[in-house]
Amino acid sequence: MVVKVAVIGGGPTGLVTGMGLARRGHHVVTVDRDPGPPPDGSRWPRRGVMQFHHAHAFRAQVGEVLRAEAPAAWDAWVGLGCEAIELALPDGRTVTAGIRSRRETFERAVRSAALEQPGLEVRTGHVDGTTTSRGRAQGISVDGSDFDADLVVDASGRSGRVNRHLRGPGVGGECGIAYVDRTYRLRPGVPVPPMTNAIAWQGNYVGFMVLVFLHERGIFSALIIRSTANRDLVGLRHTGAFEAASAAIPGLAAWTADGVAEPLTDVLPGGPLLNVYRGQRGPSGGLALPGLVFVGDSVCTTTPIFGRGIATSLTQVAQLLRLVDEHGSDVEAVGDELDAYDEARMRPWVEDHIAMDHAQARRWAGDDIDLAGHLPSDLIMNAASQDPSIGEAIGPYASMEALPSVLGTVEERARAVYRTGWRPQPDPGPTSDELAELVATAVPSVRN
Ligand SMILES: Cc1cc2nc3c(=O)[nH]c(=O)nc-3n(C[C@H](O)[C@H](O)[C@H](O)COP(=O)(O)OP(=O)(O)OC[C@H]3O[C@@H](n4cnc5c(N)ncnc54)[C@H](O)[C@@H]3O)c2cc1C
Structure with missing residues (x-):
């Protein structure tokens, strides 16, 4: 019909x-x-x-x-x-x-x-x-x-x-995360810098995160992601601050340095x-x-x-x-x-x-991992570096072939990893306090 x-x-x-x-x-x-x-x-x-x-x-x-x-x-x-x-x-x-x-x-x-x-x-x-x-x-x-x-x-x-x-x-509702991003193009002949997976590179730092999404024809976007509570990084929306931050974060500089890529846009502040x-x-x-x-x-x-x-x-x-x-x-x-x-x-x-973002915001605020509650999916994935048997559940979750509940089968193993005291180590780069200093220097008028 x-x-x-x-x-x-x-x-x-x-x-x-x-x-x-x-x-x-x-x-x-x-x-x-x-x-x-x-x-x-x-x-x-x-x-x-x-x-x-x-x-x-x-x-x-x-x-x-x-x-x-x-x-x-x-x-x-x-x-x-x-x-x-x-x-x-x-x-x-x-x-x-x-x-x-x-x-x-x-x-x-x-x-x-x-x-x-x-x-x-x-x-x-x-x-x-x-x-x-x-x-x-x-x-x-x-x-x-x-x-x-x-x-x-x-x-x-x-x-x-x-x-x-x-x-x-x-x-x-609102997830408590904010970011700014900027689009670039790799210069001719420059090889694609290291990727975390087929479509992105990710760096984790003390109090913030960086992502690069690779698009078509060498065009890519670089994102600096923070807690909405961290007002000291609001100034990253200004070109001078974003460029100072990009240069100071080694993994991001590998993408955005002048000899590697040219910016195609201004820095775009994200909405809620x-x-x-x-x-x-x-x-x-x-x-x-x-x-x-x-x-x-x-x-x-x-x-x-x-x-x-x-x-x-x-x-x-x-x-x-x-x-x-x-x-x-x-x-x-x-x-x-x-x-x-x-x-x-x-x-x-x-x-x-909701569970991941809530826990991430608490960790960015300085809390340790809550081992008494449900372990968020990103932490279960991170623990696979210490216990490879956790990896069996991660592929189907990461590719969205299986629902998040698939990680329940390995959550206890991940918890055991964290009970040893092991914690994911930040990538080499500034802390969010150090990044805030760079932002304040680049755009003194927007310091909160
Ligand atoms: C900052 C950000 C980054 C994202 N990044 C990714 C990503 O990397 N990968 C990914 O897969 N997804 C991403 N998403 C999610 C993705 O953008 C959405 O899932 C996608 O836009 C959903 O498409 P949609 O058609 O349902 O809604 P929309 O794209 O929002 O389209 C809705 C349309 O409805 C129209 N409309 C609304 N009300 C009316 C009305 N009353 N009359 C006439 N027209 C109306 C609007 O004009 C609009 O064109 C991102 C989202 C955000 C906010």
Whole structure:
């Protein structure tokens, strides 16, 4: 049965949902207030999606869902230069370890494919609300005009407000972590500096963390990450302070030194980072509104440090498409089963990040590891350097093939490692107090 679908939001979630449904013969309209990239090829401001110009890493799941559900978007992404990192496994299989790309490159590819998709209309406008009839979603209201639909999909992202009043209380909130980042390009002929994994380099220091996400064609983003409570590092948003810090952190200097790379952007301060889960239900426990489903960041938002957001968003899209295949216009069954999926497969990632970020903030504030409570996932992973048998659970967790609960099987072994008194050692570099001194020297006026 052909279903008429209205999708609120034309970010990655909305457009991949739209393409997947249209390829199945459904009639779909996606509506986003953003008009798309300027036709003259100049910078796409993408107002309202604060992370658009920030560093993104892409996990294998993003490529898998695109290849299956929106192959034209995958082809366009490859055409724009994304680099899929293929790894040969000892058993002879080849797996994609991640995809190197800027977010802007990714979204341009997805949008260009969506615009060409028969059965999908990509409309510009502001969605004012979901219209209802007899307690069910009847469509959406766009800039004062109503559009009827059998199914409304809310893909309005982490900041979407349009249907928030219909939903029950979420889990989580601000994660207590802040960062600044800057985009660079490796100079011609300079080899890629050491990486921690296929898509990133990570350095851990006393009181802060550094990440480098490698994108396409030697372009990369460098991030310095701190606790929001550490106001002494706020000045890192100033170019002089960021450059002084980059030079003082040896692992980061290996990427950003003048002879290695040239900056492509100013330093970008990040907005508030969230760990939030909201399922499909309203305050009373029933569906928020039969005929309305939520997908993507509007369900599951996690700290970007692990680069999980687009993977969790697109795996939800794949599940929604399976459920529409199965239930057609029985939109209540779609909502109920999507909620069960979200609870089982999405909520654990948010809870995993809440636990990790909370414990990280306490350690950055000087606390020791709490061995009486649940060990957060990053600490379980770190302990594998001392007890390699812990490693068996880490691969499936790190690649998101298994849920965080897989680490429960090795948590006691990790605890035993920490009971010996061993602690992960910081990488060579300044402490956050020393970094704060550099910041204060570079930008004396912003010392707090
Ligand atoms: C700083 C930061 C860094 C990140 N880094 C990574 C990373 O490295 N890897 C990764 O996988 N993920 C990362 N993420 C997460 C990732 O960006 C999100 O998972 C992704 O944007 C979710 O896509 P979405 O389409 O669900 O939402 P969005 O991208 O937020 O899109 C929602 C769309 O809805 C539109 N919209 C909202 N309300 C309305 C309305 N009323 N009317 C019309 N349009 C509306 C908005 O304009 C927007 O286009 C990061 C997130 C942040 C905040």
